[in-house]
Amino acid sequence: MRSLRSRLRSLSISIKTKLGTLVVVSVFITTGLLMVALRTETELRFITVFSVIATLLITQFVAHGLTAPLDEMNTVAKAISHGDYTRRVRGADRRDELGDLASTINRMADDLEAVDRHRKELVANVSHELRTPIAALRAVLENVVDGVSAADPETMRTALKQIERLGRLVETLLDLSRLDNGVVPLRSRRFEVWPYLSGVLKEANLAAAQRGLSSGSGSHSRTDVHLHLDVSPPELTAHADSERLHQVVANLIDNAVKHSPPHGRVTVRARRGPLPESLDLEVLDEGPGIPESERHKVFERFNRGGVPSPHGPDSDGGTGLGLAIARWAVDLHGGRIGVAESARGCRIQVTLPGIPQPRG
Numbered sequence: 001m002r003s004l005r006s007r008l009r010s011l012s013i014s015i016k017t018k019l020g021t022l023v024v025v026s027v028f029i030t031t032g033l034l035m036v037a038l039r040t041e042t043e044l045r046f047i048t049v050f051s052v053i054a055t056l057l058i059t060q061f062v063a064h065g066l067t068a069p070l071d072e073m074n075t076v077a078k079a080i081s082h083g084d085y086t087r088r089v090r091g092a093d094r095r096d097e098l099g100d101l102a103s104t105i106n107r108m109a110d111d112l113e114a115v116d117r118h119r120k121e122l123v124a125n126v127s128h129e130l131r132t133p134i135a136a137l138r139a140v141l142e143n144v145v146d147g148v149s150a151a152d153p154e155t156m157r158t159a160l161k162q163i164e165r166l167g168r169l170v171e172t173l174l175d176l177s178r179l180d181n182g183v184v185p186l187r188s189r190r191f192e193v194w195p196y197l198s199g200v201l202k203e204a205n206l207a208a209a210q211r212g213l214s215s216g217s218g219s220h221s222r223t224d225v226h227l228h229l230d231v232s233p234p235e236l237t238a239h240a241d242s243e244r245l246h247q248v249v250a251n252l253i254d255n256a257v258k259h260s261p262p263h264g265r266v267t268v269r270a271r272r273g274p275l276p277e278s279l280d281l282e283v284l285d286e287g288p289g290i291p292e293s294e295r296h297k298v299f300e301r302f303n304r305g306g307v308p309s310p311h312g313p314d315s316d317g318g319t320g321l322g323l324a325i326a327r328w329a330v331d332l333h334g335g336r337i338g339v340a341e342s343a344r345g346c347r348i349q350v351t352l353p354g355i356p357q358p359r360g
Contacts, residue, residue, distance in 0.1 A: 239277035278354030
């Protein structure tokens with residue numbers, strides 16, 4: 001909006017300049033015709049008529065050049081205000097303030113269209129994700145109430161699995177809300193990397209094993225994938241927000257496990273970074289990898305990837321927010337995250353800057 005206001009101010013200056021030019025040209029035309037009349041003894045009334053006609057023609061030409069683009073911009077702006085984000089202003093290739101203003105309006109329309117699309121995708125994804133566990137939980141409880149099934153541990157584990165899935169979805173949505181609001185403070189501290197990452201991997205293994213008791217398939221309940229931790233040197237320390245870093249590692253592990261082949265291996269590798277207490281992390285899997293053309297999109301919201309999961313198309317693909325949340329948490333630290341070249345599978349690199357360096 002600031003850019004739009006600045007364009008409008010520039011446009012106002014440009015219009016004043018053109019109107020001033022119009023006045024100057026009209027004066028020159030009138031003066032020229034008056035001089036011609038004096039030299040040729042032409043009657044003054046004819047000169048006046050010719051001067052008025054010429055001035056009107058020039059004014060009409062200049063006014064049309066100014067008002068036609070503005071009328072179109074007004075029409076497009078009204079359409080955008082009514083929720084039609086598909087309209088665009090022509091003439092954005094003009095090399096003047098009107099062209100700049102048209103480009104600004106078109107960019108604003110692009111941004112609003114993207115926001116509207118993300119909103120619709122969020123509603124669709126959340127509706128889909130909520131409908132499945134709620135329907136399954138309702139079926140289990142109805143069977144228990146109607147006496148079709150007994151309230152035995154196996155039935156309760158099935159119900160618990162669906163509740164846990166709902167809980168994971170709620171946590172994801174809360175993370176997304178924090179991401180949008182941008183109000184999450186960092187609580188960075190120094191910690192030992194080996195025991196910290198070891199605990200994250202153990203939590204991932206225990207959660208998968210517990211959910212696997214009542215689910216035979218799905219990326220979140222696979223117990224056949226081996227998680228391996230590689231930290232060097234063993235006494236490595238880092239400085240970061242442990243809760244936010246947990247989100248990064250857990251989401252990267254979840255994504256790697258989901259795309260791992262049966263009995264595959266996922267490696268979490270940690271090394272010392274170039275700055276004090278900085279950290280270089282890598283998560284590697286043995287899956288099909290990510291095509292180079294898709295790598296720039298893997299951290300976008302709702303992106304579920306174009307690579308099919310090796311363990312079947314019916315598995316739970318999630319909301320497509322895990323890697324977006326990981327990028328958000330890394331950005332909070334001022335770090336970097338990206339897909340790196342790998343001879344096999346996918347390798348995602350994370351760099352955390354460590355202790356903030358004083359500016360001098």
